Amino acid sequence: MFEPVTIKDIAKALGLSTSTVSRALRDTHEISPATKKMVLDYAKEIGYQPNPIALSLKERRSKSIGVVVSEVANSYFSQAINGIESIAYDRGYHVIISQTHESYDREVVNVQHLASRSVDGLLVSLSSQTNDISHLKQLHDKGLPMVFFDRVAEEINTHKVIANNEKGAYEATAHLIRSGYKRIAHLTSSSQLSISIERLSGYEAALNDHGLTVNADYIKHCPHGGMIYEETESKIKELLALDEKPDAIFVAGDRLSTGCLSVFKNLSISVPGDMAIAGFSNSDVLDLFNPSLTSVRQPAFEIGKLATQMLIQLIEAKYPVEEFEKKVLDTELFVRNA
Amino acid sequence: MFEPVTIKDIAKALGLSTSTVSRALRDTHEISPATKKMVLDYAKEIGYQPNPIALSLKERRSKSIGVVVSEVANSYFSQAINGIESIAYDRGYHVIISQTHESYDREVVNVQHLASRSVDGLLVSLSSQTNDISHLKQLHDKGLPMVFFDRVAEEINTHKVIANNEKGAYEATAHLIRSGYKRIAHLTSSSQLSISIERLSGYEAALNDHGLTVNADYIKHCPHGGMIYEETESKIKELLALDEKPDAIFVAGDRLSTGCLSVFKNLSISVPGDMAIAGFSNSDVLDLFNPSLTSVRQPAFEIGKLATQMLIQLIEAKYPVEEFEKKVLDTELFVRNA
DNA sequence: TAAATTTGTGCAATCGTTCCCGACAACGTT
DNA sequence: AACGTTGTCGGGAACGATTGCACAAATTTA
Numbered sequence: 001m002f003e004p005v006t007i008k009d010i011a012k013a014l015g016l017s018t019s020t021v022s023r024a025l026r027d028t029h030e031i032s033p034a035t036k037k038m039v040l041d042y043a044k045e046i047g048y049q050p051n052p053i054a055l056s057l058k059e060r061r062s063k064s065i066g067v068v069v070s071e072v073a074n075s076y077f078s079q080a081i082n083g084i085e086s087i088a089y090d091r092g093y094h095v096i097i098s099q100t101h102e103s104y105d106r107e108v109v110n111v112q113h114l115a116s117r118s119v120d121g122l123l124v125s126l127s128s129q130t131n132d133i134s135h136l137k138q139l140h141d142k143g144l145p146m147v148f149f150d151r152v153a154e155e156i157n158t159h160k161v162i163a164n165n166e167k168g169a170y171e172a173t174a175h176l177i178r179s180g181y182k183r184i185a186h187l188t189s190s191s192q193l194s195i196s197i198e199r200l201s202g203y204e205a206a207l208n209d210h211g212l213t214v215n216a217d218y219i220k221h222c223p224h225g226g227m228i229y230e231e232t233e234s235k236i237k238e239l240l241a242l243d244e245k246p247d248a249i250f251v252a253g254d255r256l257s258t259g260c261l262s263v264f265k266n267l268s269i270s271v272p273g274d275m276a277i278a279g280f281s282n283s284d285v286l287d288l289f290n291p292s293l294t295s296v297r298q299p300a301f302e303i304g305k306l307a308t309q310m311l312i313q314l315i316e317a318k319y320p321v322e323e324f325e326k327k328v329l330d331t332e333l334f335v336r337n338a
Numbered sequence: 339m340f341e342p343v344t345i346k347d348i349a350k351a352l353g354l355s356t357s358t359v360s361r362a363l364r365d366t367h368e369i370s371p372a373t374k375k376m377v378l379d380y381a382k383e384i385g386y387q388p389n390p391i392a393l394s395l396k397e398r399r400s401k402s403i404g405v406v407v408s409e410v411a412n413s414y415f416s417q418a419i420n421g422i423e424s425i426a427y428d429r430g431y432h433v434i435i436s437q438t439h440e441s442y443d444r445e446v447v448n449v450q451h452l453a454s455r456s457v458d459g460l461l462v463s464l465s466s467q468t469n470d471i472s473h474l475k476q477l478h479d480k481g482l483p484m485v486f487f488d489r490v491a492e493e494i495n496t497h498k499v500i501a502n503n504e505k506g507a508y509e510a511t512a513h514l515i516r517s518g519y520k521r522i523a524h525l526t527s528s529s530q531l532s533i534s535i536e537r538l539s540g541y542e543a544a545l546n547d548h549g550l551t552v553n554a555d556y557i558k559h560c561p562h563g564g565m566i567y568e569e570t571e572s573k574i575k576e577l578l579a580l581d582e583k584p585d586a587i588f589v590a591g592d593r594l595s596t597g598c599l600s601v602f603k604n605l606s607i608s609v610p611g612d613m614a615i616a617g618f619s620n621s622d623v624l625d626l627f628n629p630s631l632t633s634v635r636q637p638a639f640e641i642g643k644l645a646t647q648m649l650i651q652l653i654e655a656k657y658p659v660e661e662f663e664k665k666v667l668d669t670e671l672f673v674r675n676a
Numbered sequence: 677t678a679a680a681t682t683t684g685t686g687c688a689a690t691c692g693t694t695c696c697c698g699a700c701a702a703c704g705t706t
Numbered sequence: 707a708a709c710g711t712t713g714t715c716g717g718g719a720a721c722g723a724t725t726g727c728a729c730a731a732a733t734t735t736a
Binding site: 004006007008018019022023026050051053054055057058059 | 721722723724725
């Protein structure tokens with residue numbers, strides 16, 4: 001059906017050996033100009049394209065990197081992916097994206113799928129359900145280059161690129177405090193996630209620094225990170241049922257932020273009248289929201305770029321890299337509904 | 339660095355030939371149960387994983403399909419991709435996503451990249467800038483299986499899956515008419531795109547059926563499909579500058595719809611007070627928008643699923659397929675701000 | 677002029693896997 | 707006893723490309 005032309009076809013047609021053709025195509029100095037021209041012309045004429053799979057087998061690398069994210073339909077990740085592609089592309093790497101949909105099982109399957117020599121390295125942002133990282137540790141120990149971004153696994157010793165989640169959370173919370181709110185709740189995703197820990201920490205620091213006490217009842221976790229509406233709704237209802245109902249919420253994720261707004265809309269609770277909200281989000285259309293949302297925006301594109309640069313550096317390193325670094329990029333606070 | 343275990347290692351360790359090991363692993367009947375067990379046990383013990391690249395070279399297929407879309411950060415496409423993955427995954431195919439960002443040049447590069455035997459088939463939705471489809475035609479003529487979805491190329495004879503754009507556009511326009519608007523404009527992307535043609539046609543039919551005349555001044559094209567804010571803004575300003583200013587707009591794309599809302603917000607034009615809007619969009623958070631948006635929603639997930647099923651059918655067909663079909667799925671109208 | 681070097685090309689191995697053949701037992705059938 | 711089956715297994719050629727080595731012819735050097 002689809003019969004690609006190979007180096008062998010060229011060799012046969014020109015009465016040369018495959019080695020000569022190969023060398024001519026690669027422009028080696030040890031081929032006579034005449035032969036070289038003949039081969040190149042003929043190759044162009046019949047539209048020869050080298051078979052990347054054969055190359056991969058020989059070179060033992062695929063010139064492709066795998067990306068593991070929870071959802072591409074998430075502004076943060078789609079922006080990060082654009083950053084990833086902008087670098088990978090230039091360096092001649094394919095990018096294979098896989099989505100976990102925040103499921104641990106899918107993460108394991110996807111990672112296994114990407115590994116086994118079909119990708120040269122992995123860019124990983126953990127799913128919210130992931131506790132056990134042995135599937136990644138095992139590959140990392142075997143030498144598969146790996147860079148974490150956003151949701152990182154501290155236990156694995158490699159490069160990491162994250163936003164300054166603690167500072168971003170601090171600023172958002174401090175903004176709510178400065179706006180006069182005193183009972184500030186925190187809605188976040190699963191507790192073991194690095195971003196959850198960091199954002200919680202920033203939230204607590206802001207409260208402490210402003211003379212407010214941290215109330216454990218005000219901190220609610222959504223293990224599915226906003227993927228399930230009912231989960232978000234029930235957590236918010238728990239907050240609303242408290243004796244000392246919060247007057248503001250700091251939300252720690254993109255999907256959670258929009259989910260939160262939806263819940264309040266459905267419950268006919270006015271924002272920010274009855275409840276103020278500030279949350280992490282990278283959406284481009286936040287300005288169009290009603291109620292609007294004060295947001296912490298991460299440099300997603302830049303994070304994707306950096307992570308990819310570091311990964312390619314690992315992949316192409318001649319000797320095993322022992323020194324790893326964690327890059328931390330600042331977030332930006334967009335005040336709306338001030 | 340990363341030394342994967344091969345069938346050869348197993349053969350050597352067990353004193354067998356690679357052929358026997360291969361057959362044992364593939365559970366052929368001509369291997370004794372004892373040998374089979376020995377091989378399987380040892381393979382499991384040392385964590386043998388077959389090398390998919392070697393397989394690809396041998397089988398002359400990669401078990402992967404390429405997807406060409408404009409942006410993953412577009413609700414329609416991210417939902418379609420979820421549909422694509424849901425099928426591909428089950429059938430053992432990798433999915434490689436590439437983004438054109440509505441650029442013709444990137445589309446050509448991406449398609450070339452995906453082809454050359456590294457994907458077994460292509461799922462394509464054209465970029466808004468694409469006029470010339472010879473890069474696809476050439477591959478299709480060479481026998482590369484290809485299925486179009488959403489933005490299709492009529493000139494290429496293969497399977498196509500689309501929404502009923504004409505009907506959806508008709509319904510949205512008719513809704514505006516029923517709501518009392520008389521001067522309805524149409525904002526759409528580049529004129530050569532299949533979806534633009536179909537949606538324009540539905541728009542015109544609705545006007546005609548309701549005794550309204552089609553006014554060429556009311557039809558504005560944005561070649562970048564909403565990717566460039568300034569372009570959208572200038573087209574809208576053109577509409578606003580008309581003597582008989584429109585009182586409603588039917589918008590033909592996801593990004594254009596949100597772009598349109600942003601422009602009106604920035605121009606302090608009240609929607610739907612000064613101007614009513616209805617548009618194509620698959621966003622999940624339209625309910626949160628202010629002003630809200632009456633939307634035509636496409637069955638994106640289903641379209642992705644169908645297209646993938648048809649593509650895999652083409653890929654795995656024993657004989658060249660000659661009969662192609664175009665599947666048309668109904669859209670849904672969500673009335674908001676009624 | 678003979679030896680040494682350069683130049684241009686081919687042979688064959690390699691990457692990991694499958695699969696067509698053929699080898700060679702052990703067994704059953706006339 | 708001679709032959710055909712059947713069950714197990716190994717050898718080796720593919721798949722497409724690269725590359726170290728060998729080797730002839732052409733050229734330069736001693």
